[in-house]
Amino acid sequence: MSFGERVNQFDAWLLDRIFQPVADALPERLTAMDVGMSFQVGSIVLSAASISALLVLDGKLPATDALLNTSGLVQL
16 A cells, blocks of 8 residues: 555545544534625625724724823823
8 A cells, every 4th residue: 555545545544534533513504605705704894803903093983092191101
């Protein structure tokens, strides 16, 4: 048996004995459309959060100015 055949045999064993029982135990599968829309919504939320964080940290939002000025810690 060559090295390539042994790798294929190990791969088949790994898939059949380890990963397939785990996959079978998972709840019902989502459709491709549901998974895609979930990733799309997550991507939009992450983009909005990162843009908002940059604006807040840079001090371009009035809320940041109000927080910093009322605390008396920063004089602008």
